[in-house]
Amino acid sequence: MVATYSDTQQDNLPGAELLSLTGLSLRFRGQINDVVDDVALEVRRGEVLCVVGESGCGKSVTSMALMGLLPADSAQISSGILRIEGEEIDLSSQTLPVSMRGNRVAMIFQEPMTSLNPAFRIGDQIGEAILRHQGGTKPAARARAQDLLQRVGIANPAQRLDEYPHQLSGGMRQRVMIAMALANDPQILIADEPTTALDVTIQAQILDLIRDLRDETGMGTIMITHDLGVVAEIADTVAVMYGGQVVEQGPVAEIFDNPQHPYTIGLMSAMPRLDAPGGRLAIVPGTVPTIANMPEGCRFRTRCAFAAAACVARPALVPVAPDHAVACHFAPLETHVAVLA
Amino acid sequence: MSDVILEARDVVKHFGTGGRFLSRAPVVQAVDGVSLQIRRGETFAIVGESGCGKSTLARLLMRLLTPTSGSVQFDGREVSGARGEALKTLRGQMQFIFQDPFSSLNPRMTVGKLVGEPLEIHAPELSAQARRDRVADLLRQVGLRAEHAGRYPHEFSGGQRQRIGIARALASGPKLIIGDEPVSALDVSVQAQVINLLGDLSRDLGLTLVIIAHDLGVIRHMSDRVAVMYLGRIVEMGRAEDVFAEPRHPYTRALLASIPAMAAPEDHKATVRGEMPSPSAPPPGCRFHTRCPFAEARCASETPVLSTGDDAHAVACHFWRDIAAQAAPPTPPRRSAEAEARFELYRAATEGGTVTHKTATDPQKQTTKTTERI
Ligand SMILES: Nc1ncnc2c1ncn2[C@@H]1O[C@H](COP(=O)(O)OP(=O)(O)OP(=O)(O)O)[C@@H](O)[C@H]1O
Ligand SMILES: Nc1ncnc2c1ncn2[C@@H]1O[C@H](COP(=O)(O)OP(=O)(O)O)[C@@H](O)[C@H]1O
Ligand code: SF4
Ligand code: SF4
Ligand SMILES: [Mg+2]
Ligand SMILES: [Mg+2]
Numbered sequence: 001m002v003a004t005y006s007d008t009q010q011d012n013l014p015g016a017e018l019l020s021l022t023g024l025s026l027r028f029r030g031q032i033n034d035v036v037d038d039v040a041l042e043v044r045r046g047e048v049l050c051v052v053g054e055s056g057c058g059k060s061v062t063s064m065a066l067m068g069l070l071p072a073d074s075a076q077i078s079s080g081i082l083r084i085e086g087e088e089i090d091l092s093s094q095t096l097p098v099s100m101r102g103n104r105v106a107m108i109f110q111e112p113m114t115s116l117n118p119a120f121r122i123g124d125q126i127g128e129a130i131l132r133h134q135g136g137t138k139p140a141a142r143a144r145a146q147d148l149l150q151r152v153g154i155a156n157p158a159q160r161l162d163e164y165p166h167q168l169s170g171g172m173r174q175r176v177m178i179a180m181a182l183a184n185d186p187q188i189l190i191a192d193e194p195t196t197a198l199d200v201t202i203q204a205q206i207l208d209l210i211r212d213l214r215d216e217t218g219m220g221t222i223m224i225t226h227d228l229g230v231v232a233e234i235a236d237t238v239a240v241m242y243g244g245q246v247v248e249q250g251p252v253a254e255i256f257d258n259p260q261h262p263y264t265i266g267l268m269s270a271m272p273r274l275d276a277p278g279g280r281l282a283i284v285p286g287t288v289p290t291i292a293n294m295p296e297g298c299r300f301r302t303r304c305a306f307a308a309a310a311c312v313a314r315p316a317l318v319p320v321a322p323d324h325a326v327a328c329h330f331a332p333l334e335t336h337v338a339v340l341a
Numbered sequence: 342m343s344d345v346i347l348e349a350r351d352v353v354k355h356f357g358t359g360g361r362f363l364s365r366a367p368v369v370q371a372v373d374g375v376s377l378q379i380r381r382g383e384t385f386a387i388v389g390e391s392g393c394g395k396s397t398l399a400r401l402l403m404r405l406l407t408p409t410s411g412s413v414q415f416d417g418r419e420v421s422g423a424r425g426e427a428l429k430t431l432r433g434q435m436q437f438i439f440q441d442p443f444s445s446l447n448p449r450m451t452v453g454k455l456v457g458e459p460l461e462i463h464a465p466e467l468s469a470q471a472r473r474d475r476v477a478d479l480l481r482q483v484g485l486r487a488e489h490a491g492r493y494p495h496e497f498s499g500g501q502r503q504r505i506g507i508a509r510a511l512a513s514g515p516k517l518i519i520g521d522e523p524v525s526a527l528d529v530s531v532q533a534q535v536i537n538l539l540g541d542l543s544r545d546l547g548l549t550l551v552i553i554a555h556d557l558g559v560i561r562h563m564s565d566r567v568a569v570m571y572l573g574r575i576v577e578m579g580r581a582e583d584v585f586a587e588p589r590h591p592y593t594r595a596l597l598a599s600i601p602a603m604a605a606p607e608d609h610k611a612t613v614r615g616e617m618p619s620p621s622a623p624p625p626g627c628r629f630h631t632r633c634p635f636a637e638a639r640c641a642s643e644t645p646v647l648s649t650g651d652d653a654h655a656v657a658c659h660f661w662r663d664i665a666a667q668a669a670p671p672t673p674p675r676r677s678a679e680a681e682a683r684f685e686l687y688r689a690a691t692e693g694g695t696v697t698h699k700t701a702t703d704p705q706k707q708t709t710k711t712t713e714r715i
Binding site: 155170203230233271287308332334336340341 | 390498500531532537540555582600602614615673675677679680682686688689691697698699
């Protein structure tokens, strides 16, 4: 068994603030616009925050910055404060305290194959992660690796320890990634599209697993996804990103029952529906502009059917309901606009 | 003209049988006895987990693969034996759209050349100018512009590349198009654009579409009929509305229940345990019995046959009647009236409605960065 969340921790009640990020702005060297622009996120203990948006919206880059994985020679973080259990880290220094990595925050990457080393056995890779952060003996690390595999629902864990990544299916690799991430009892798990490449049946199993771990260990989770179905399934809170900015955020029920940003509404309308099939789907016209072509003001205005002159000024993210904030000059739409067919 | 455009009869494809003498590699039973009829003008969907044989079946239907046994007929003619001119005609009438718009287009060819290439084969009589005109028409038909003909695939987004692939498939004037995960690589917003395009084309050109997809929402939206595959066999087949509203096979139920947000969020959705067994060692009897929550002793020895009752909704399960009686099928979530109203407003505005702004903007919202306010 994975040791449950350390009992020596204080403030480990569900709902206590675990991680907060404020004012993260960064750009890749040589670019004229920020690829992540003034992003703020918050995760509480025992909660899953889903970050959702089309590909290229800056979801992965944001999580890399959180993990201290953006090298200073390719990316420049101009501002960003990360508070984690009371400790404050200035991300613009672009050097994270060693204690941050692997221990408090663990990350599962979008491509399991690129983060598992194909040349090493599963057991050795998990064991290595344990030894690196916790020390101890090799046999103890191996025993713990086996426990972890069992914990994430891999059958015959003892046998799997001696196998190589290519011998596992996509779903099993993703479980191994989760097992490795859990090796050091992280307080925060960042999972970048952990189920995107998987079948729905296996996806359901992985989402169940993450939910169980959240309930048992009280860990906070940041789940990055472009799938609103996954959001509805697992999120407690949601941040919708567009063009490197958070355009709407709030509790999951609010986001689905009271979506206010035209981009959020567009994404939801474009999803094929099981209860209302056929006909034409509503669309979000065009595609996300490249960073160089990002418009001034509201970054969504080149694709927004409600854009007006006012939208050349950037709308601030303002509260519209408890914990629910939206960045649109004309939200809620029914109050501000009329549409004649 | 028969109502059926494409028919498979007991088609089998086993890989690894033609190998070296005494080869030890196990035979992969990728497709194992599939029969289906696709009707003219319909959209027919094939769904199932990765590795269940969907792409192999599609290749068999297209005659990109030769079946180990069984027959495929297109417009009443046997496909398996087609050679020479007959094969060329067949290729013109059945086209393929691939999943990956990035790797399926030759990066060194211009869009004009990519879309014009099938014309050179299937309409060699066209002059160069007539061919260029036709390419321009095709590009417009898929929502691109004529001047895009001079550009290369890497200059286009994923959704645009998929449109190029569709224009190329349309060039030979096919009657039927098979799409192997044609929208799976796209973001939901762009996916909606391509789904709409395929819907328009099938309606306007009377095309028959065969769509392979793993996203059940996409399938429900697009298709008239659905076949659910498991380990090389069809386990359920019928009208989409019936299969989705009253799934009969436990595997179909499991697929539906696995769709995120399908029932109350606190439910655990993983109604099937484990993964699909290898198609080189499929379980005896009902191939689903190792994962089926309803399995009984009989299931491990006796293979259920796909049988159509009185209502054209076929299922291969010994106990489907009992199961249907005891467990309600999963249902999609409800949306609030407020959300639905905004979806309507959004749809009206994006479909050409005139938007007027009732209010000036709130100056409070015109602040700049949140950090600067603090
Ligand atoms: N040329 C081949 N030689 C040997 N085995 C093959 C070959 N092509 C496919 N297979 C095997 O046949 C089975 C069915 O494969 P197929 O590609 O049809 O699955 P699929 O349903 O399309 O899966 P996916 O959803 O992942 O695309 C798999 O086990 C696959 O590994
Ligand atoms: N190393 C890099 N150098 C330059 N641009 C990059 C780099 N990594 C990502 N980007 C760009 O940053 C933007 C956001 O990317 P990403 O965070 O990966 O998006 P998402 O995860 O939301 O799909 C994209 O425009 C992407 O092309
Ligand atoms: S601020 Fe203007 S452009 Fe931006 S989402 Fe709102 S209406 Fe659309
Ligand atoms: S035949 Fe038996 S094992 Fe197969 S699906 Fe039906 S109940 Fe399940
Ligand atoms: Mg990403
Ligand atoms: Mg396939």
